[in-house]
C-alpha cells in the first residue's frame with residue numbers, strides 16, 4: 001500500500017454536501033501523497049430514513065455506515081462533518097486529521113433579505129425552519145429578549161431542500177450552518193450571519209474529521225499533516241463539554257471555543273456553552289477561559305470544567321426534552 005499508483009479509497013455519503021467535502025479533502029490528500037484518490041459512495045441510514053433524526057436516535061446515524069466500511073477495509077479513509085460524530089471515539093478508528101475549520105456560525109436565509117430582528121418584528125408571527133433543538137432554544141430565547149414570538153418549524157432534508165422552503169414561500173426563513181453553504185457555493189444566499197453572542201453553534205460545527213482505521217498507521221501519519229492543532233484543541237473542548245453534559249447531537253447544546261489574542265499573540269482559549277429549553281424560556285449560558293490547551297487532555301479538561309459549572313447552574317434539567 002506504500003506505492004504511489006494504487007488509489008486511496010475515500011468513502012463518502014452521496015449527498016451534495018458530503019461529496020463537496022470529500023472532493024476537497026480528496027484533492028488535498030492527492031496533493032500530499034501524489035497518489036490518486038478514488039471516491040467510494042456509501043449509503044447511510046440517515047440518508048434513507050424519512051423519520052426525524054431525533055426519533056431515530058440522532059447521534060451518529062450518518063457515520064455508522066462509513067465506519068463499517070472502514071473496518072471492513074472497503075475504504076481507506078472517510079470524511080465526516082465533525083458535528084455529526086458521536087463524542088465517544090471508537091478504539092479501532094483514528095481521527096487522523098481535523099483540518100482548519102470554516103466559519104462556525106449559523107446563518108439565516110430569509111425572504112426579502114431580512115434579518116432575524118426584522119423577521120421577529122413583523123406583524124405576523126415569523127415561521128422559521130429548523131429541527132434542531134439547539135437552534136430552537138436560542139432563536140426562541142432571542143425573540144423573547146425582543147419581546148416578540150417566532151414559530152420554529154421542524155424541517156429536515158438536505159441543504160437544497162431546506163433553502164427551497166424559503167424560495168417557494170413556505171417559510172419565512174431557515175437557519176443553517178455557514179460552513180455547509182460555503183462548501184456548496186451558496187453562501188451568497190445568506191441574509192444574516194448569526195453572531196455567536198445570540199446563537200452558539202453545535203460543538204464541532206464547521207470542522208471536518210478525517211478518519212481511518214488505527215491499524216493503518218502509515219496512512220494516519222500522512223493524513224495528520226492536514227491537521228490544524230488549534231481547530232483540534234477547540235473542537236476537543238467543545239465535544240468534551242457535550243460529552244460531560246451527557247448530551248447527544250440532537251440535544252439543545254451549543255458550544256464554541258475560540259482563541260483570544262493580544263495583538264498578534266494568542267494568549268488564551270475561551271470556551272462558551274449554552275443549554276436551554278426549546279421554547280427559549282430558560283437558557284444556561286456560561287463561558288470559561290484558560291491557557292491554550294497544549295494537549296488533548298487539557299482541551300478535554302476545559303470542556304469538563306465548563307460542563308461542571310453548567311450542571312451546577314441546572315443544565316441537566318434542561319436536556320430531558322427531545323426535539324421534534
Ligand SMILES: NCc1[nH]cc(CCC(=O)O)c1CC(=O)O
Nearest residue numbers: 081084176177179180205206207
Ligand atoms: N446536521 C447536518 C449537518 N452536518 C453538517 C452540516 C454543515 C457543515 C458543518 O457544520 O460542518 C449540516 C447542515 C447544517 O447544519 O446546516
